[in-house]
Amino acid sequence: MPSLEHIANLVHDWLNAQFSPGLALFFEFFIIGVLIIGLFSILGLVLIMMERKVSAWMQLRLGPNRVGPKGMFQTVADTVKLIVKEGMTPDGVDKLLFNLAPFIVMIVAMVIMAPLMFAKNFQIWDINIGVFFITAISSLSxxxxxxxxxxxxxxxSLLGAMRSGAQIVSYELSAGFALLTIVILTGDLKISAIVNAQSDGWWIFKGHLPVWIAFVIFMIAVTAETNRAPFDMAEAESELTAGFHTEYSGMKFALFFLAEYVNIFVVCALGATLFLGGWQPLHFGTGTGFNRVMDYIPSSIWFAGKTFFLIFVIMWFRWTFPRLRIDQLLNxxxxxxLPISMFNLLLATLITIMGWHF
Amino acid sequence: MYRETAIVNESEVTGDLVINMGPQHPATHGVLHLVVHINGETIRKVEPHLGYIHRSIEKMSESLSYRQFIYVTSRMDYLSSHINNHACAMCVEKGLQVEVPPRAQYIRVIMDELTRIASHTLWWGAMAMDVGALTPFFLAFREREMINDIMEETCGARLTMNYMVPGGVMYDLHPLFQQRVKEFIKHFRSKIDEYDELVTGNIIFQNRMKGVGILTKEDAVSYGCSGPTARGSGVSCDIRKLYPYEVYDKVQFDEPLETAGDSFARYLVRLQELRQSMSILEQLIDDIPEGDIQAKTKAVLKLPKGEFYTRAETARGELGVYIVSEGGTTPYRIKYRSPGFSNLSALDHMARGGKIGDLVAMMGTLDLVIPDIDR
Amino acid sequence: MGGGSLIALMIAAIAFSGMAILISKFVLKATTNKQKGEAYECGIPTQGPSWIQFNVGYYLFALIFLIFDVELIFLFPWAVVVKQVGWLAFVEIIIFFFILFMGFLYAHKKGALQWK
Amino acid sequence: MTNEELTIKISALQPALVVEEGQEWLQFHVDNKDWLALAKQLKETAGLDFDYLFCLTCVDWKTHLSMVYHLSSTLHRHTIVIKIKLAYTDPVVETVSGIWRTAEFHEREVYEMFGVDFLHHPDLRLLILPDGWEGKNPMRKDFEDPVNMIKL
Amino acid sequence: MAFLKKYFSNIFQAIRSLTTGMRITAGYALRHGKEKITQQYPDNKKTLVLPERFRGEVVLTHDENNEHACTGCTACELACPNGTIKIITKFDVSPEGKKKKALDTFIYHLELCTMCNLCIEACPTNAIRMAQTFEHSVFDRNKLTKKLNNPGSKIREGVE
Known part of the structure; x- marks a missing residue:
């Protein structure tokens, strides 16, 4: 069965056989660019659709059901609508920054994809400081x-931006501490190494208490970092109408919107990689029939399944909870x-040194 | 003679921001315009600007006959339109000294309580939406829709029913009415605990609500608050208990009182009122007496010269109808003492020192209906 | 693939965003009037400037964050070598956290974490 | 407290009162200049404790205006009505917003609708009418709006 | 120690209250097939039944002989608070040569109507009633001004 790794190698070999190494590399970059843009578009369509359906299920509604079979192409229709909408620039704005902001958000969302491992040995760039890279880039958003x-x-907008500033920088700390727990257990920052360390069991199973705590903290922190309800202070629709993107319309707004969803995907993919074993299939014991069945499922499906499960959890949060107030959020x-994650880190250190994890 | 609106630009001096919340704002539920002075996130001052939906209903009523003016009041507090109509009808009856037949009295009270439940469920959903939880809104609408269907079947309309006429009600109950109401009560009894689990018990919601927008008992009285807003501060002010009208003196119900005076107290009062309203419905629905639904009145009504004041407990508080009659077929002057107007006047006092998020929560618990305030 | 991929991704992002905005510019013939240019404030003209010196509450958190974030960066290399170093690393981190936590408690005591 | 007791007690506070019975509640006609002093006493006198001003309005009688205050007590549950006769042109009355704070909003409404000027009101501005409203007071009987009013 | 105990019990309580809420929404999500309350309005037109008392619009009832019961007494016109109804009368000459007031045109301004039912109550001959139609949107406001009596219709025998 051809895996993604297989295809990638084939393309790589073919390009190197046809062209000079420099040209081949250029073509590879080109393909990556096209693929990632394709991924963005698909993620946008799928995640927005998923959000709508999940919210509809929880709210006794049907959700979109008019465009395409079961409303699948509703997002496409909305995209077309947003393209046709006028992207206004109000008079009083700082034109340069105003137009630059959506680009920055998009660049961050895209660059952060580089060290993610989408399937077995299928990765854009296996940076040796992978986890650190993601922390660093995500604070740019x-x-x-x-x-x-x-x-x-x-x-x-100003209030929304200020809130968002205070919020994102705060929650980055506990997200960082949660990542560190796994780094301590693995002893490596490389994403591929972290995933490989989980071949005999995911960290969530192997690492017991510290990893569970870290996982919960990680989920809370990334919900806050991606500005999702119940931490959507930056948008806080009932307080600030639309927060930082009040003045954005048309395609510029769409870019913010898309970046938000891609960020959710990225953090959930990271969560799946660190805690749920990335593309590693679910195994119990060694060599059982169950494991062989699990192995038969392609690694990309495993990765996507775990990621989308976490995305569902984040959506579940959104459609259940009220929003926190800004001071409660920081409290x-x-x-x-923060105190809990600091002690959790000590606990994880202790467990690693004693070798109590499995 | 008029003084210009003083827009003092204090922002340059103190670092304050002046933000307009409304008239087009997701949290103002209509066209309320609040000018909010903030410093950082802390509210310094809130100035309500009203009048975006002012239709001068009082002036309109002066040119309408005593049968006609009742329907206009449905447009004041559209969520408790039955009770508005009821108060007006009672005022006309007081002037005419007409005794309403017992059946009509029962029907009126049942309709009032159904309206109260519908209004409070909508408030619950909107309140949760104000603090950021979107799902409760749809759960609330499920219940409200059932009441609307019952109303539609008997009264012929879903929101502005115009079911009360001077001397009784317009038509008799629909044959299926009692059965439908019992079904609704059964359904709602099973769902109201879900309200508590989903929203009331939620730690985030409680933190958002507790200790926010405190209105002491003295302030509540001084600001003329009524209804759940005042009862959340421990002021006993239920017109149904204090000055019973129709058959309210025959039913057993409690007036829920909370003493904390914060947003959460007001929230709890309304949730308890839902349960009380259901118990009133349960007591009344089975023994509606047979008989006339309207007292005999003349085709053209003329009130004697004098002044008449009636009060009724709407979902938001005390609605007063003050008719000054010169003996003609139209009222000389009508004043509607709307509950929302007085409740809103306390907003500035409550909001000072809070955060923007608190302001939204406070507005939610005050349960403002803007046409009720502007009239 | 090396660091060049980052450049490729960046170019892809700019191309994607730029294309999207350009396409919508071409599709639509924009008109302009005075009301369109106004800042949105619920339909009421804005009073006073929006670019003002803002309440310090937000900045305090940014400052505290800065301290902690720098510490967090120091922790990354440490975390990688915990396994090899063993107990010494544990003692080290306890000392490190003790100092950090004291600072945290001090900030808490001083009310820097209180939203004003 | 019964109506008789109320009459005696309130008349003792302000001898110039005219009491009118026959309606649902006792009605007191108060002279404009005595009103503020009486209002304070009504609220503070033990046994009266009129702390709840639940309705404040004005009636245009074409020759004069009359302010109508509906007062009640949350302690004793008795209710009275106070009426004050005002001049038709440039009516002036003392504000009671310092005594019952709800009066602040109600008085602003009366101010714009009837043109009654409330002395010492903390914030007497237009509340419901749009800023910069020019013209007559809408709730007066002689108000005509040729554009928006539909005569039936 | 008491502080720590309170600290952790707070966390525990918080998590419990949050999971309770999440259980409810998850329950709805799982049962969404049964629980949904959406009505697909334009699609369910065929099955949509409005209660007979629903007030959508005033109509003048005509029987199969194109006869109505309106005597042109203008009671409804007087009862209407908004001036929605305008009745134009004419004088019919009966075979015996007596002049009799009769309805000429029943003009109904739907755009002014608030469906308050006062005209129906006022009508002494039950000539008008409320219809259950509710889709009144049109592009031209003039289309909402309707003439209710059919062309060539006349008053039913025996209605006074």
Whole structure:
């Protein structure tokens, strides 16, 4: 069965056979660019559709059901609508920053994809500091949001951007600590190494208490970092109308919207990689028939399944909880999540040194 | 004679921001315009600007006959239109000194309580939506829709029913009415605990609500608050208990009181009122007496010279109807003392020192219906 | 693939966003008027400037974050070598966290974590 | 407290009162200049404790205006009505917003609808009418709006 | 120690309250096939039954002989709070040569109507009733001004 790894190698070999190494590399980059743009489009369509359906199920509604079979192409129709919409630039704005902000947000969302491992040995760039890279790049997205909010010359936007600044930087700490737990257990920052370390069992099973705590903290922190309800202070629709993207319309708004969903995908993919074993199939014991059946499922399906499960959890949060207030949001981080994750890190260190994990 | 609206630009001096919330804002549920002075996230001052939906119903009523003006009041507090109509009909009856037949009295009270449940369920959904939970809104609408269907069947309309006429009600109950109401009560009894689990018990919701927008008992009285807003502050002000009208003195129900005076207290009062309304319905629905539904009245009504004031407990508080009659076929002057207007006046006092998020939660628990405030 | 892929991704992002905006520009003939250019504030003209010196509450958190984030960066290399170093690493981190936590408690005591 | 007791007690506070019975509640006609002092006493006198101003309005009688205050007590549950006669042109009355805070909004409404000027009101501005409203007071009987009013 | 105990019990309580809420939404998500309350409005037109009392629009009832019961007494016109109804009368000459007031045109302004039912209550001969139609949107407001009596219709025998 041809895996993604297989196809990638075939293309690589064919290109190198046809062209000079430099040209081949250029073509590979080109293919990556096209693929990633394709991935973006598909993610946008799928995730928005999923959000709508999940919310509809929870809210006794049907969800979109008019465009295409079971409303599958609703997002396509909406995209067309957004393209036809006018992308206005209000008079009072800082034009340069205002137009730059969506690009920054998009660049961050795209670059962060580089070290993600989508399937077995299928990765754009296996950076040796993979986890660290993701932490570093993801903090850039706050710059885009601050830029958008400040440049809009709108008080709602300003408030939204400021809130978002305080929020994202705060929650980055506990997300970082949660990542560190896994790094300590693995002893490596490379994504591929982390995934390989889970071949005999996912960290969530092997690492017991510290990993469970880290996983819960990670989920809370990334929900906050991606500005999702119940932590959607930056948008806070009932308070700030639309927060930092109040003044954005048309395609520029669509880019923010898309970036938000791609960010959700990225953090959930990261969560799946670190805690749920990435593309590793579910195994019990060694050499049983069950394991062989699990192995038969392609690694990309495993990865996607885990990621989408986590995405569902984040959507589930959104459609259940009320929004926190800004001071409660920061209290939660500084009074609960941060101290707990610090002690959790000590616990993880202890367990690693004693070798108590499986 | 008029003084210009003083827009003092304090922002340059103190670092304050002046934000307009509304008239087009997701949290103002209509066209309320609040000018909010904030510093950082902290609210310094809230100035309500009203009048975006002012239709001068009082002036309109002056040119309408005593049968006709009742229907206009459905458009004031459209969520408790039955009770508005009821208060007006009672005021006309007081002037005419007409005794309403017992059957009509029962029907009126049942309709009032159904309206109250419909209004409070909608408030619950909207309240949860204000603090960011979107799912409760749809759960609330499921229940409200059942009531609307019952109303549609008997009254012929879903929102502005115009079912009350001076001397009774317009038509008799639909044959299926009692059965439908019992079904609804059974359904709602099973669902109201879900309300508590989903929203009331939620830790985030409680944190958002507790200690926010505190209105002390003295302030509540001084600001003329009524209804659940005042009862959340421990002021006993239920017109149904204090000055019973129709058959309210025959039914057993409690007036829920909370003493904390914060948003959560007001929230709890309304949730308990839902349960009380259901118990009133249960007591009344089985023994509606047979008989006339309208007292005999003349085709053209004329109130004697004098002043008449009636009050009724709407879902938002005390609605007063003050008719000054000169003996003609139309009222000389009508004043509607709407509950929302007085409740809103306390908003500035409550909101100072809170956050923007708190303001939204407070507005939610005040249960503002803007046409009721502007009239 | 090496670091060049980052450049490729960046170019892809810019191309994607730029194309999207350009296409919508071409599809549509934009008109403009005075109302369209106004900042959205619920339909009421904005009073006073929006670009003002803002309440310090937000910045305090940014400062505290900065301290902690720098510490977090120090932790990354440490985390990688915990397995090899063993107990020494544990003692080290306890000392490190003790100092950090004292600072945290101090900030808490001073009310820097209190939203104002 | 019964109506008789109320009459005696309130008349003692302000001898110039005219009491009118026959309606549902006792009605007191108060002189404009005595009103503020009486209002304070009504709220503070033990046994009266009129702390709840539930309705404040104005009636245009074409020759004069009359302010109508509906007062009640949350303690004793008695209700009275106070009426004050005002001049038709440039009517002026003392504000009671310092005594019952709900009066602040109600008085602003009366101010714009009837043109009654409330002395010492903390924030007497247009509340419901749009800013910069020019013209007559809408709730007066002689108000005509040729554009929006439909005569039936 | 008491502080720590409170700290952890707070966390525990919080997590419990949150999972309770999540259980409810998950329950709805799992049972979404049964629980959904959406009505697919334009599609369910055929099965949509409005209650007989639903007030959608005033109509003048005509029987199979194209006869109605309106005497042109203008009671409805007087009862209407909005001036929705305008009745134009004419004088019919009966075979005996007596002049009799009769309905000429029953004009109904649907755009002004609030469906308050006062005209129906006022009508002494039950000539008008409320119809259950509710789709009144049109592009031209003038289309909402309707003439209710059919062309060539006349008053039913025996209605006074």
């Amino acid at each position: 706050v710059i885009g949001i601050l830029m958008a909010g400040w440049a809009s010359n709108n008080k709602y 939660l981080e500084w009074k609960y999540l």
